[in-house]
Amino acid sequence: MxxxxxxxxxxxxxxxxxxxxxxxxxxxxxxxxxxxxxxxxxxxxxxxxxxxxxxxxxxxxxxxxxxxxxxxxxxxxxxxxxxxxxxxxxxxxxxxxxxxxxxxxxxxxxxxxxxxxxxxxxxxxxxxxxxxxxxxxxxxxxxxxxxxxxxxxxxxxxxxxxxxxxxxxxxxxxxxxSERKMGNWNSALRGIKPTDFSHVRKLAAPFMSKKPSGNAVSHISSNPSLALNQKQKRPDPIILLSPSASALLRMTNIKSFLESGKYVPVDSLTASSSSSASMLHINRLMKDIDPNRPMRFILVEGPEQFKPEYWSRVVAVFTTGQSWQFKNYKWSNPNELFRHVLGVYVGWRHEQPPEAVQAWGHRVMAVGVERWKDMGPNAVDSSRWRDREAVEQIWKAIEGNMRSKGWKKDQAPASI
Structure with a gap:
């Protein structure tokens, strides 16, 4: 023993x-x-x-x-x-x-x-x-x-x-x-069985629809403690992409890769299917965090529009191994950055990652996808099934990192 x-x-x-x-x-x-x-x-x-x-x-x-x-x-x-x-x-x-x-x-x-x-x-x-x-x-x-x-x-x-x-x-x-754990007044009143108070909302609706007078508004605004506490919405996690032109995944093809599990090079996309958006949203069900509703992820290429509190919502950083990408980050040193955030490098299968990525150690996950073969409009590349395998590997790592940082179904961590 x-x-x-x-x-x-x-x-x-x-x-x-x-x-x-x-x-x-x-x-x-x-x-x-x-x-x-x-x-x-x-x-x-x-x-x-x-x-x-x-x-x-x-x-x-x-x-x-x-x-x-x-x-x-x-x-x-x-x-x-x-x-x-x-x-x-x-x-x-x-x-x-x-x-x-x-x-x-x-x-x-x-x-x-x-x-x-x-x-x-x-x-x-x-x-x-x-x-x-x-x-x-x-x-x-x-x-x-x-x-x-x-x-x-x-x-x-x-x-x-x-x-x-x-x-x-x-x-x-x-x-x-073996001691019995003693609770406080809050846990004692709530008990072990949750109580559904959703019916109270219907009863309160007629009163909430009435506009308060000007004096009442000013009274509430001057006393924040008197304002009604609304249920706090869980913030959306953020994924940062590499703005490098050599990156295999950009804003134009990242959505189809992470959602559909299929890699398509940027230069192979048609003008109608490509996107010039500066921000994308992707929904993904993270079963170990919230099995009942998908989480919405925000994808951006840079933190230029970030507020300081946004950094606690960053769950992954895609990189090509070029350190200039982190110049405007909260942690510009890659070794310090990847102590707080999971790093993801996506390269070609059977090729070694860049020396910089290897030097950053185990905190940067290296994933390989099959090289693109232009098979024509009606042909199907049989090797593309490995794309979904790579995508699932990435999502599994992101979910595990989010759980370790304190993400829950109703809240996000205050810091990372």
């Missing part, structure tokens, strides 16, 4: 936070020399104490409800800065060199979530299960928080107290986890 100071994920995160050595070894001896990942049988951590853990140990990180082994977790961390094609190629090469075991390829969203958690940028992960006996993840979250600050993990069999000071007996921790 894993405890906070023996849990492989927490040990790995703590070692990363303290810049301590993590050594693959081919022996159970903690003092064994470093070996290659293809021949290693153990992973040796040097902080807080030198300890070796079998490299095929299952971790609490689950992919499709299947625990991912420590070798795959460590390999994903080593390849955190490479693009998806290079990560997949490296995993294939390592699997060919392994005599026993196999490196598990993590999906883009899973790998992004894992690396974000290991770096200490997030204290929670939907793919990481709590420690055994820690129903609400209090012990693991506390140990992870200490790890991200470079502090030692709690001792075996202990967890932090509710005030965050000192140690707490594990038996008391079980008792605290």
């Amino acid at each position: 894993a405890t906070p100071d023996l849990d492989p994920l927490l040990l790995l995160r703590q070692s990363i936070a303290s810049n301590s050595a993590i050594l693959p070894t081919a022996s159970t001896d903690a003092a064994a020399p470093e070996a290659s990942l293809s021949t290693a049988t153990h992973l040796t951590f040097t902080t807080p104490t030198r300890i070796s853990i079998p490299i095929d140990t299952p971790t609490r990180f689950a992919s499709n409800d299947t625990p991912v082994d420590l070798r795959s977790i460590y390999f994903a961390w080593l390849k955190r800065e490479v693009a998806i094609p290079e990560y997949n190629a490296s995993a294939t090469q390592l699997n060919d060199d392994l005599t026993t075991g196999k490196v598990q390829n993590l999906a883009f969203v899973e790998r992004l979530d894992l690396i974000t958690w290991l770096e200490g940028a997030s204290e929670e992960s939907e793919y990481i299960k709590p420690l055994a006996g820690d129903k609400h993840g209090a012990a693991s979250n506390a140990a992870a928080a200490l790890a991200s600050k470079g502090a030692a993990a709690p001792a075996i069999g202990t967890t932090l107290g509710r005030s965050g000071k000192g140690a707490l007996d594990p038996r008391l921790a079980v008792i605290y986890n």
Whole structure:
């Protein structure tokens, strides 16, 4: 049974936070020399104490409800800065060199979530299960928080107290986890069953239709607290496109690509089908955020008309790898920008992304589409079915990033 100071994920995160050595070894001896990942049988951590853990140990990180082994977790961390094609190629090469075991390829969203958690940028992960006996993840979250600050993990069999000071007996921790949560007056009055007050709107309609007198208007305007609180509308998320002429996706063809899953080059569009609009709207159902109504996305090529609060609504930035695109952005440095916003690079399939895109690391998603073949008016290119596959991959990454930033069915995050 894993405890906070023996849990492989927490040990790995703590070692990363303290810049301590993590050594693959081919022996159970903690003092064994470093070996290659293809021949290693153990992973040796040097902080807080030198300890070796079998490299095929299952971790609490689950992919499709299947625990991912420590070798795959460590390999994903080593390849955190490479693009998806290079990560997949490296995993294939390592699997060919392994005599026993196999490196598990993590999906883009899973790998992004894992690396974000290991770096200490997030204290929670939907793919990481709590420690055994820690129903609400209090012990693991506390140990992870200490790890991200470079502090030692709690001792075996202990967890932090509710005030965050000192140690707490594990038996008391079980008792605290079983406590009944007390609500405030608001939750007590509302209860556990939502009440539908839509009928009140019909009763209030006759009164709302009557125009108030001038004095009443001025009285309400001078006292905002007296104005009726209307239901706040969820703002539309924003996607920024690259204004570069070399971009495969522009305002003229992005709508058909993201909505219909079909790529058509800009120069192949007819004058009637092309668009010179400076802003487009696309509707997409994001099932994990709001399964009942589609979300409307706003697509623009630049932030020239942005208000400061608009940046919290930006959910993706399409780029060609040219840094001049970000000159007027809130974060003009690409490395800083992609810490806040998901980057998307769309290029030709089987071609490496530009060096700049690769240098920006895992926060920029690289997607390839098949090269365009002009088959004539009545011919059909059979390879274009891959376009929809690329589009779904992009939307899945955008949805996962939106959920991690705090998008909900009735509100948007205040900041990103």
